[in-house]
Amino acid sequence: MLIINDLSIHYKSKQGDNPVICHLSFQLQEGESLAILGPSGCGKSTLINALAGSLAAESGTMEFAARDQGYPLSPKQHKIGLIPQNCGLLPWKTVRENCLLPLKIRKEYHKNKHTQELNRLSKALNIQDILNKYPNELSGGQLQRSAIARAFLLEPDLLLMDEPFSALDEITRAEARELFLRVWKYQKPTTILVTHSIEEALYLGNILSVMDAQGGNIKYQKNNPYFGQLYPDHADYLTAKQILRQQLVTKEEGMDTFE
Amino acid sequence: MLIINDLSIHYKSKQGDNPVICHLSFQLQEGESLAILGPSGCGKSTLINALAGSLAAESGTMEFAARDQGYPLSPKQHKIGLIPQNCGLLPWKTVRENCLLPLKIRKEYHKNKHTQELNRLSKALNIQDILNKYPNELSGGQLQRSAIARAFLLEPDLLLMDEPFSALDEITRAEARELFLRVWKYQKPTTILVTHSIEEALYLGNILSVMDAQGGNIKYQKNNPYFGQLYPDHADYLTAKQILRQQLVTKEEGMDTFE
Amino acid sequence: KADNKSTNTNASTNAPKPSKEAASENVTNAPETTAAPSAKTVLRIGMMSSYDVIPYVMINELGLADKYNLDLQLEVFTSAKDRDAAFLAGELDGVLTDYIGVCIYQNADFDVKITGITDGDYVLVAGKSSGITSMNDIKGKSIAISQNTLIDYTLDQILAKNSMESDSVVKEIVPRIPDRVELLRNNKIDLGLLPEPFASIVLNDGAVYLGSANDIGLYPAVSAFTKKVLDEKSEAVRDLYLAYNEAVAYINKTDISSYEDIVIKTVGYPEEMKGQITIEPFRESKLPPREDVESAIAWASKKELCSSDLTYEQMVYDVYSK
């Protein structure tokens, strides 16, 4: 179970403090998948980075319990799988080395098992041919697929995905979504998925939430009955989509600024 | 008019030559908007970079005529607006400086006119508040919107957009698409748009094409009757989407690799 | 002990070996060595490669060091500052230096005593194309010297002997002697006050001889040891001077051809000068005359290099006194 309590995150810069997330609190049961939508620049990546331990919080607590490991949430204690928005592959390691790095750092690397597993994943993501290439030789979508393979290979307890499928073509994206669902069903990691696609959120999140444009709070949260269902012809599905879209519209800016 | 003739592009690396585009030829009339779809890693960004003059072609010619300027296509001769896949903002310049840089380099900068124009664009893209920030202080979507503003500000003859809206939430994306249509209708730049969204291609391209997974050739090309129409309830629209999706599926990999 | 071989100046193998018997014949006072022959006393002497060094090298070459049961290590330095640094650091027992050097040591509370004299001349020369032919022409001309050294002192003495002030020539500081030679040869400077072998080199080249330290009876170079070493190894130091005198006797009596290669290598004459080198007779080691030392103290104290209270007795030490 993930418990975020009164979390505040600022960016310090010369022009002064920039408070991005103010007093955010929410909970997520173990093994649930939360899809977060939100206007660009609202603080989704900031939240993901804070959960991943790469950004220090101003105040507040983040607690996580899985497989009887204790809180507070910490990358040292817990197995966190991260797909950052910029993919975050280290340029001096090949894709294969990048994928195995988290395992090696956690000293959980078993040659046989993980070679096999990586092969399976890279086949599913169609990146077998680029495993020995360096990141600067890859296309945007190839980078993203490598980051996905790396996160899934770790079999994490907490899976954080920041727009993981944004640079993929529709076919590859559909395959990657299926892959995620299979991984999720099998390993049941507690998941937070940041996405800009409402359809994707409805397909991959069993809880949906929308982040506020200012203050980084969750302004809408709902269980999702359409989780895992592709193109349901339920009439309510379109309504749900419409509601989410409306939640994304912020007061200040709307179609009317188009003048 | 843009004429690509027998274009081949290789990446040289230690493991040997990697031919990405082989003998590609196509033409685009002046003022048309070509939407390119294609599987991830097929060579779309490579083509865009070659057209933008930042990647040398192995062989073949690229010619462009607009406003009576002569060929061959060259960034020195022609005004090329580029939105690279990684946004390509220089980290040591603020967003404002980045936006004005192409104008200053082309010695076309008029303080009054362009300040006003940039204000209009940044209002439409909702980036007024970040104009004085440096790129490393921005979110993914903010970076992308800055790159869009920069390209549109230049009023280019040839507009090259590599997945320009991929990191934007649905509302912002819709606004940005509208902005593009308005810019396009007003300035009529010859446009090439790379996108992974079939809907986006149908909305923003008056010609649609799909790139082959291997060899970087255009395997499907068609005029688009639905250009500029949002959610047409034409039955043929769904068929057109279906056809494009089928074109994207490559032989080797399909749903069946999901085992 | 193993590395003394690398620092002892050894004659090259193709040089004719000076006969040891010849040297032994001159021995009048057999050394009264009390230490066992196996325990040789180590004496480390720092020096700059120059003419004064010849007798010291010959001590090793003639086997006199063994005879006196000495392990004489001659350390050659390329700069006086490095030599002084090593001396102060206790890496050396003694040095070949000069009056002014000892004044400076004394001023730094570093108790160094003059224990003997060494021989070397400093020749005032004028550049070939400087137009200077005699001492009368040198007023206002430039000369390359080092500052606060015996060269500086000797120059002032020569000038005084010719009734000129110290500032009647323009003194340019050039620390390395080879550079002074080069400036002189290329007419960038008018005068030089040079030791051997540089004096011979420029004179061969057409430079004009104007005078020398020895001409005016000045022999400012000395050998010196720290008081500490003199107290601890007094016998060894005395033996060294006995050996020195024997080497000097050998040099003065023997034709230069039998040890010319050693001289060339030690002093650094160019190979081309082989056969033209002349050796002035060396003097036996003794304490320097009181007037000379006191005159040097007076000069040094005027330059604020030492206090004027320094006395002859503080400066010298008679190794034969004990």
Added chain:
Amino acid sequence: MIFVQGFLSINLIWLIAFLLTDTPVIPNPLRVYQSFAIVLKDHMLIHILYSLRRIGAGLAISLIIGVPAGILLAYSRRANRILYPLIYFSYPIPKTALLPIAMLLLGMRDGSKVVIMVLVIVFQVIVSVRDSIQAIDKTMYQFIKSTGAGNLAIIRHVTLPAILPQLLTSLRVSLGAAVSILFFVEGYGTTYGMGYYILDAWSRINYIEMYIGIITIAVIGFLLFVSIDYLAYRICKWSYTGSSL
């Protein structure tokens, strides 16, 4: 503040060394500072100004030659073919051994001094400019090329800002080298400059004055270093932003 800290810690080390050893080589720091006042009348300021002028000239000329040479070497294949072997061959030559040549060609005054200094520093600048250009991420050039920027515009807008941090590092390192070499070139043909001051004191075995000279150089160097840091902070503003990690 930082200054005081560094100053005190060095002096502490010095004092301990003084107490542990007992030779004139390491004098009592307190005695050195006592003598400071007496020595200040030795035209210390003039010495400092002379040295600063030489360092300034040496650094400026090295940058003026080294930065364009480094850029040329990194970008032009032809220049690289000609200059690369020349530079790699001349770099290891001990420049101080060229003193006789420098003296004969340029005299014993500031000409030869600055030339020797430049010969020592300019290669460091060239090598580090070239290396840092080669380390620039290639994607940095993609956009600027599409604007039709010429070589000069690319250098101005991409190359120079990208290598600026490393250039400042190189400036720091060169400053250190310039101070060292001062010590060599002020040994001849001058009676002014901090190098002369220290060498003169050393040759007189006046370790008190020698340490006064060393401390003065250290203080000046420290101030120059801190100015470079401040400069870096001002110029490379962008790299200090968004660094909450």
Added chain:
Amino acid sequence: MIFVQGFLSINLIWLIAFLLTDTPVIPNPLRVYQSFAIVLKDHMLIHILYSLRRIGAGLAISLIIGVPAGILLAYSRRANRILYPLIYFSYPIPKTALLPIAMLLLGMRDGSKVVIMVLVIVFQVIVSVRDSIQAIDKTMYQFIKSTGAGNLAIIRHVTLPAILPQLLTSLRVSLGAAVSILFFVEGYGTTYGMGYYILDAWSRINYIEMYIGIITIAVIGFLLFVSIDYLAYRICKWSYTGSSL
């Protein structure tokens, strides 16, 4: 090939200089090469080995001290508070002026020689390691932190690879400095080493031998430089890929 080119171009410059001036300071290069054979019997190889050993020891110790110190300085706020002023204060001190102290503590053999060399080089290494770490893109750390990597793992997987290109640059620059300083430290307490060889020839006004020594140093330095370049090419493979621009 490169070697031959550099060699020839230097010699061409030299020959022109010889023809233009007429002083023994610039001898005829042809005469120098003629004398090479005669001089080789002067145990040149031993001289080279002695110098290489000193350079090797100096560089190795400087890296062993400098890299961790630079890393500490860049990452630890506390270490920075203590070391920053100390380093900025000691860097400009002319290290050669510390020779008396070095000799006092370590004698006049290789101990003091290597220490002086290390004192000169180690600050360059520290400063450039610190600066290059500060220039690392902050986003590089984001992923590795999420894996729960400790400080050592971060240094191993992110810091060291990221600064490696600059570290090699720093090694090149330091190599140049080490060769220069050789020339100073081999002036005392030894009769072997290239520095001694050149100084000895210089003091005997034997310019032929002096130039033979200088050329030998240049050739050795060149070879070391090329090895570093080759090393860079092998180790930093990733930065040479995808560079079709």
